[in-house]
Every structure is written in C-alpha cells, then in structure tokens.
Amino acid sequence: xxxxxxxxxxxxxxxxxxxxxxxxxxxxxxxxxxxxxxxxxxxxxxxxxxxxxxxxxxxxxxxxxxxxxxxxxxxxxxxxxxxxxxxxxxxxxxxxxxxxxxxxxxxxxxxxxxxxxxxxxxxxxxxxxxxxxxxxxxxxxxxxxxxxxxxxxxxxxxxxxxxxxxxxxxxxxxxxxxxxxxxxxxxxxxxxxxxxxxxxxxxxxxxxxxxxxxxxxxxxxxxxxxxx
Amino acid sequence: xxxxxxxxxxxxxxxxxxxxxxxxxxxxxxxxxxxxxxxxxxxxxxxxxxxxxxxxxxxxxxxxxxxxxxxxxxxxxxxxxxxxxxxxxxxxxxxxxxxxxxxxxxxxxxxxxxxxxxxxxxxxxxxxxxxxxxxxxxxxxxxxxxxxxxxxxxxxxxxxxxxxxxxxxxxxxxxxxxxxxxxxxxxxxxxxxxxxxxxxxxxxxxxxxxxxxxxxxxxxxxxxxxxxxxxxxxxxxxxxxxxxxxxxxxxxxxxxxxxxxxxxxxxxxxxxxxxxxxxxxxxxxxxxxxxxxxxxxxxxxxxxxxxxxxxxxxxxxxxxxxxxxxxxxxxxxxxxxxxxxxxxxxxxxxxxxxxxxxxxxxxxxxxxxxxxxxxxxxxxxxxxxxxxxxxxxxxxxxxxxxxxxxxxxxxxxxxxxxxxxxxxxxxxxxxxxxxxxxxxxxxxxxxxxxxxxxxxxxxxxxxxxxxxxxxxxxxxxxxxxxxxxxxxxxxxxxxxxxxxxxxxxxxxxxxxxxxxxxxxxxxxxxxxxxxxxxx
Numbered sequence: 001x002x003x004x005x006x007x008x009x010x011x012x013x014x015x016x017x018x019x020x021x022x023x024x025x026x027x028x029x030x031x032x033x034x035x036x037x038x039x040x041x042x043x044x045x046x047x048x049x050x051x052x053x054x055x056x057x058x059x060x061x062x063x064x065x066x067x068x069x070x071x072x073x074x075x076x077x078x079x080x081x082x083x084x085x086x087x088x089x090x091x092x093x094x095x096x097x098x099x100x101x102x103x104x105x106x107x108x109x110x111x112x113x114x115x116x117x118x119x120x121x122x123x124x125x126x127x128x129x130x131x132x133x134x135x136x137x138x139x140x141x142x143x144x145x146x147x148x149x150x151x152x153x154x155x156x157x158x159x160x161x162x163x164x165x166x167x168x169x170x171x172x173x174x175x176x177x178x179x180x181x182x183x184x185x186x187x188x189x190x191x192x193x194x195x196x197x198x199x200x201x202x203x204x205x206x207x208x209x210x211x212x213x214x215x216x217x218x219x220x221x222x223x224x225x226x227x228x
Numbered sequence: 229x230x231x232x233x234x235x236x237x238x239x240x241x242x243x244x245x246x247x248x249x250x251x252x253x254x255x256x257x258x259x260x261x262x263x264x265x266x267x268x269x270x271x272x273x274x275x276x277x278x279x280x281x282x283x284x285x286x287x288x289x290x291x292x293x294x295x296x297x298x299x300x301x302x303x304x305x306x307x308x309x310x311x312x313x314x315x316x317x318x319x320x321x322x323x324x325x326x327x328x329x330x331x332x333x334x335x336x337x338x339x340x341x342x343x344x345x346x347x348x349x350x351x352x353x354x355x356x357x358x359x360x361x362x363x364x365x366x367x368x369x370x371x372x373x374x375x376x377x378x379x380x381x382x383x384x385x386x387x388x389x390x391x392x393x394x395x396x397x398x399x400x401x402x403x404x405x406x407x408x409x410x411x412x413x414x415x416x417x418x419x420x421x422x423x424x425x426x427x428x429x430x431x432x433x434x435x436x437x438x439x440x441x442x443x444x445x446x447x448x449x450x451x452x453x454x455x456x457x458x459x460x461x462x463x464x465x466x467x468x469x470x471x472x473x474x475x476x477x478x479x480x481x482x483x484x485x486x487x488x489x490x491x492x493x494x495x496x497x498x499x500x501x502x503x504x505x506x507x508x509x510x511x512x513x514x515x516x517x518x519x520x521x522x523x524x525x526x527x528x529x530x531x532x533x534x535x536x537x538x539x540x541x542x543x544x545x546x547x548x549x550x551x552x553x554x555x556x557x558x559x560x561x562x563x564x565x566x567x568x569x570x571x572x573x574x575x576x577x578x579x580x581x582x583x584x585x586x587x588x589x590x591x592x593x594x595x596x597x598x599x600x601x602x603x604x605x606x607x608x609x610x611x612x613x614x615x616x617x618x619x620x621x622x623x624x625x626x627x628x629x630x631x632x633x634x635x636x637x638x639x640x641x642x643x644x645x646x647x648x649x650x651x652x653x654x655x656x657x658x659x660x661x662x663x664x665x666x667x668x669x670x671x672x673x674x675x676x677x678x679x680x681x682x683x684x685x686x687x688x689x690x691x692x693x694x695x696x697x698x699x700x701x702x703x704x705x706x707x708x709x710x711x712x713x714x715x716x717x718x719x720x721x722x723x724x725x726x727x728x729x730x731x732x733x734x735x736x737x738x739x740x741x742x743x744x745x746x747x748x749x750x751x752x753x754x755x756x757x758x759x760x761x762x763x
Contacts, residue, residue, distance in 0.1 A: 055496055073344075074495040080347040090337045094250050100342070106241050107346030149342075 331501025365407025671717020
C-alpha cells in the first residue's frame with residue numbers, strides 16, 4: 001500500500017484524558033474507498049478514538065495524518081472532504097429539521113439544495129416532521145437528522161459513531177445499503193459500531209480495542225467478536 | 229452526493245443568514261419572549277450589582293468597626309483605602325485570568341457543531357465571536373470596576389462624579405484590551421504558559437505587598453510617600469483620563485493585531501470556549517458555581533500516597549469523607565478565609581474590632597455551610613450509594629453529619645483564638661463561649677446537610693413566575709435559608725462578641741438550638757429508614 005492510497009492513518013496514537021492513556025498506542029491506516037470499523041467493549045475508548053482522530057480531543061501522544069498531511073479539522077480541505085456524525089448532537093432550537101439540512105446543503109455549495117434536502121428527508125422518513133423543531137422530535141428522529149446532515153453533503157471520507165443506535169431495522173438496512181453504494185463510489189468509511197451486520201455488509205476490517213490491547217481484524221472476525 | 233471538488237471555499241453563503249431569516253419570521257409573541265430573555269439577564273446583572281454593592285458596603289462598614297473601639301495593633305500600618313488602591317492590579321489580573329478561562333472567543337455548542345464543519349469562509353463567524361469577546365471583556369471589567377469604585381468611595385467617604393465616569397471608561401477600555409490580549413493568547417495556544425505567568429505575577433505582587441508592609445512598619449518615608457501618592461492619584465480625574473488614553477492606544481493596536489490573526493484560532497478552541505461559556509451561563513442560572521470549579525482529584529490508587537495509608541483502618545464512609553475533604557480541597561475556602569482575616573487584622577488599621585470579627589465568624593459559618601454541603605452532596609443525594617457500599621443508609625448519613633460537625637467544631641475552636649488574642653472575650657464569658665461554639669457548630673452542620681440535599685433550580689421559571697416583589701423576596705429567602713440557619717445558630721457567639729458585658733438572652737440560645745433540630749431530624753429519619761428496611 002503506497003502512502004498515496006492511504007486517506008487517513010494514525011501513528012502510535014495514544015488516546016486518553018489528562019495525560020492518562022486509555023489503551024496502548026493505536027496505529028492503523030485506511031485506504032481510499034475502504035471501510036474500517038472500530039469495535040470494543042463499553043468504555044474501551046472507541047468514541048474517544050474518533051474524537052481524537054477528528055481533533056475534538058487532544059491526543060496524549062502520536063499523530064493523525066489525512067491524505068499525507070497532519071490532520072487539521074479547520075482546514076478547507078478537511079471541511080470539504082470529511083463528513084462526520086458523532087454520537088451526541090446539538091441542534092439549533094429555532095431551526096426546523098428541513099432548515100438544518102438546508103444549512104448543511106447550502107454550506108457545501110449544493111446548487112440543487114432543495115432537491116437534496118427533500119431526498120434526505122424521504123430517505124430517512126422525516127418528511128412528515130420536516131417543519132418540526134428538534135426539541136419536538138423523538139431521540140430516533142434526532143439521530144436520523146444527524147445522519148441525514150452527514151450524508152446530504154459531498155464527502156470522500158465519512159466518519160460515523162454508532163450510526164445504528166436508535167434506528168429501526170428497516171432504516172438500518174436502507175442505511176447499510178447506501179453505505180455500500182458509497183464505498184462502491186470510492187468513499188472511505190470509518191465507523192464506530194456495535195452491529196455485526198454493519199461490519200459484514202459495509203466494512204472490510206476492524207480495529208478492536210480490547211482492554212489495553214489493540215488488534216486489527218478482518219470484518220468476519222470482528223463481527224464474530226461482537227456476536228460472542 | 230459524494231463528489232470530490234477543488235479546495236476553493238464558498239464566499240457567498242453565510243449560515244447566519246438562515247438564523248436571521250428565521251428570527252424575522254417570528255411572530256410578535258416570540259419576539260417578546262426573546263426580548264424578555266435578554267431583558268432578564270440585564271435585570272439580573274443590575275440586581276446583582278445592587279446586592280453586591282450593598283453587601284460590599286456592609287462588609288466595609290463592619291471592617292471599619294462602625295466607629296466603635298478597635299484594638300490598635302503595632303503591625304497594622306495600612307489604611308483600607310491604601311489597600312483598596314493597591315488591589316487594583318490584582319483585580320485587573322483576575323479579570324484577565326477569567327477571560328482566559330472563558331476563551332475568550334467561543335461559539336455556542338449548536339453553532340460550533342453545525343457551522344465549523346461547513347465548507348464556507350468562516351472569517352465572519354470568527355470575527356463576530358471576537359467582537360463578542362471584546363464586549364464581554366468590557367462589560368465584565370466594568371462590572372468589577374463599579375464594585376471597586378464603590379469600595380473606594382465607601383472607605384474614603386468621598387464620591388466624585390468625574391472620577392467615577394473617567395474610571396468607568398478606563399475599566400471598560402481595559403476590559404476590551406484584556407480580552408484582545410486573551411484572544412491573542414488563544415490564537416497562539418499558549419494559555420497554559422500565560423496562566424503560569426499570571427500566577428508568578430500574583431506571587432510577585434503578594435511579595436511586593438509584603439515588602440511594602442515591612443517598609444511601612446519601619447516608617448520608611450518612601451513607602452509612606454508612595455501610598456500617599458497612590459491615594460491621591462485614585463482621586464485625580466486626570467490620572468484616569470491618562471490611563472484611558474493609554475489603554476485606548478494599546479487596545480487599538482492589540483485589537484487590530486487580533487483582528488488580522490483571528491482566522492488562525494483553532495476550531496476546537498472556539499468549540500471548547502463556547503462549551504465553557506455555556507456551562508457558566510447554566511451555572512449562573514442555577515446559582516451553583518460548583519460545576520465551574522476545578523474537579524476534585526480522582527481517587528486513584530489509595531497506596532499512591534503513603535500519607536493516606538493510616539486511613540485504611542477507618543470505616544469506609546469516613547475514608548470517603550476524609551479523602552473527599554482533602555483531595556477535593558474543601559478545606560481551601562475556609563482556610564483562605566481564615567488566612568485573609570488574620571492578614572487583614574494584623575496589617576490594616578481599625579479592622580481588629582468586634583464588628584469585623586463578628587462579620588468574619590458569620591462569613592465563616594456561610595463558607596462552612598457551602599463547602600461541607602458540597603462535600604456531602606453525593607452522600608445525601610445518591611440513592612444507590614448505600615446499596616453500592618453494602619451499607620444501610622443510616623451508616624452513610626450519621627457518619628457524614630458527625631464528620632461535618634467535627635470539622636466545623638475544630639475550625640470554630642481554632643478561630644476562637646482570634647477574638648481571644650484580641651481580648652474580645654472576657655474570661656467571664658469563656659463559660660458561654662464554649663456552648664456557643666457547640667450550638668453554632670451543630671446548627672451549621674445541620675445547615676450544611678440541608679444544603680447538600682438542595683435540588684436544582686430553574687431560576688428563569690421561578691423569577692418569571694413570581695407575581696410581585698414579596699414573592700420574589702420569599703423565593704430568595706427560601707434559597708438562602710440554610711445560610712440564615714447557620715447565622716441564627718451563631719447568634720450566641722455574635723452577641724458575646726458585640727455585647728460582651730450583657731448576658732445572652734435565653735431566647736437567643738433557644739433560637740440557636742432550634743437551628744440544630746433539622747440535623748437531629750435527619751439523623752432520626754436515617755435511623756427510621758434503616759429500621760424499616762430491617763423489618
């Protein structure tokens with residue numbers, strides 16, 4: 001694998017809080033168009049890893065490289081190419097579901113933004129509630145809004161944190177089909193998940209955070225680990 | 229939807245347009261709601277200023293002894309006015325430190341989450357956050373400045389409008405300057421180093437105060453002249469006007485520099501600062517600042533510090549309480565108050581008077597109520613804690629109240645040395661002082677336990693729901709009842725200090741004992757619930 005194929009990689013990345021590491025240093029790389037999962041028990045550091053990779057949380061040590069350069073989440077390139085859905089979302093109390101999506105679509109220069117918003121509302125079955133404010137939505141609907149906001153915009157790398165949470169089986173199946181299509185279109189996936197189905201259908205390998213140890217497994221092994 | 233594109237950035241779309249459009253579409257009642265939210269905060273700031281001014285006046289009145297007899301100590305070489313003027317740099321440093329903690333440039337969590345990842349030019353958003361930081365700095369420093377000026381005018385007994393206006397403008401401009409400097413620190417990501425410098429400056433200032441105190445003690449002419457000059461300058465409008473001009477020039481340069489570099493402030497820094505500012509607003513709304521204070525040290529392995537090994541032989545609840553008390557630094561607030569009081573009594577003229585010492589004891593009872601309330605909060609409120617420890621609830625509540633009582637009694641006993649040393653407790657009154665300490669200690673521990681069980685408050689709903697001033701006053705009374713309880717339990721001690729010749733009426737002793745009853749009731753309730761559990 002040449003360094004030119006690697007879209008995102010970590011070198012001896014030590015994640016933790018206040019100088020205390022959560023696990024041993026993590027090194028992995030994800031090729032363009034590949035799908036990498038992050039799995040582990042509760043509290044193993046999966047979401048912390050994602051937050052550290054995104055620069056939302058300082059690393060104890062180590063580096064994150066995006067397309068050959070140190071990752072800078074504020075850079076124009078990162079903002080244009082990387083779409084993120086983290087677990088906890090905050091919303092504008094005064095903007096409706098449709099207005100949130102409009103803001104993201106127009107903020108990423110989608111010319112036919114109205115059509116894009118309508119398409120995402122239909123995909124995530126939010127059309128009926130498109131005029132509602134976030135505080136009037138259920139937790140599942142808010143999760144769908146966050147996913148819609150991540151998927152409405154163009155991206156070459158999609159980072160998701162437990163996208164399957166609070167989704168019913170039908171929406172999950174639709175989502176996983178869409179993630180497969182995205183991979184076919186050379187979009188890289190980096191996903192924290194507890195769902196073996198997602199790993200089997202959409203991802204190629206996983207990083208397992210198991211206590212203090214870090215292992216890289218194939219998708220099937222990763223799914224089996226989750227199912228045990 | 230997954231098309232790659234070049235890396236040029238959108239120039240025309242401003243995500244704030246959508247918010248403005250939505251706000252314009254609001255109907256009249258929604259606009260009034262939004263206006264009233266902002267109005268409430270302004271009103272609360274004005275009310276806070278008025279109450280703080282009253283409290284400050286009361287404190288200074290007490291410190292000056294209300295014209296009563298004060299013990300003249302040979303070490304007391306400062307006047308309150310000298311000290312007030314000398315404290316000005318500390319206040320400005322404190323303001324700067326506060327702005328550094330707040331960011332000062334931050335974005336609300338919703339804005340940070342939705343705007344920062346957009347592929348648009350964020351300069352306008354960053355500049356807006358910088359201008360908000362300048363306004364925050366100017367307002368914050370002006371608030372502090374008004375209180376400082378109120379203190380200065382109170383201790384000197386002089387009020388001059390020109391000085392007030394010039395000084396207020398100076399504070400506002402300085403606030404903007406400090407905010408701009410803090411922004412440059414935020415951009416350079418060197419807040420930690422700057423905080424160390426601030427600590428060093430504070431240490432140097434304290435040393436400087438100590439040196440000047442020593443010089444005044446030896447009646448050094450230069451030191452006396454310097455303090456005299458400072459006192460005169462504080463009342464010279466020209467001094468403040470010159471300060472304004474200087475601060476304005478500096479502020480212009482620094483603000484221009486920060487405006488040029490504002491695009492370099494990291495997205496995460498804006499996000500974190502916005503989170504902190506949001507938490508502060510929430511804490512102010514709850515009138516609960518414990519969420520903003522540094523978190524107590526984590527438990528860690530108990531063997532990490534050999535000092536803690538002897539604690540292993542104690543019952544687990546006492547271990548928890550002692551370790552929380554020590555590691556959580558709940559001893560700091562009363563400790564700092566005692567040190568400050570002793571320093572003031574020794575170094576400032578006319579403070580060694582019965583009224584000031586009484587005020588110190590009242591403040592000490594309040595500080596103990598609050599700090600020990602916070603110490604006990606998890607034990608008082610966490611319903612599953614007793615189960616987790618495998619203990620009945622009574623085994624949690626009784627040691628907690630007992631520990632609180634012991635700590636308060638020890639502190640009050642040590643602090644009793646102050647009035648004893650100043651000769652404010654005649655030997656005949658010692659027989660009453662000791663039961664007075666017991667009553668104050670019991671009442672304050674009951675108040676601390678009550679404070680520990682305090683739930684969350686929705687102040688916006690409470691104040692907006694209050695139909696008149698009496699209702700608002702009663703809300704404040706309910707909120708402050710534990711501090712009142714601690715004060716009333718300390719009444720025997722207060723009367724022994726203020727009127728040492730007269731006997732303390734039995735009604736006062738009864739009131740004080742009444743304040744201890746809630747603690748006794750809490751002990752009984754814990755015992756009853758344990759008995760019910762056993763049945």
